[in-house]
Amino acid sequence: MKTIFTILAATVSLAAYAAGVPSFDDVDQNKDGAISQSEASKIEGLDFAALDTNKDGSLDREEYQQNS
DSSP states (O other): OHHHHHHHHHHHHHHHHHTTOOOHHHHOTTOSSSEEHHHHTTSTTOOHHHHOTTOSSEEOHHHHHTTO
């Protein structure tokens, strides 16, 4: 079962790359579970302020996926 989820996650990541949107895990360079404004600044066209719906200064996985 774990293998199926791993394959599914990889497929979703590849689909996001194909669409030009890097995966959450790729953008979260320091692997702290959140995307900082600094990390997000490397993605052209990303509207950090609009995605940060809870206004805590970082993007969690759910907020970032709104970008996809």
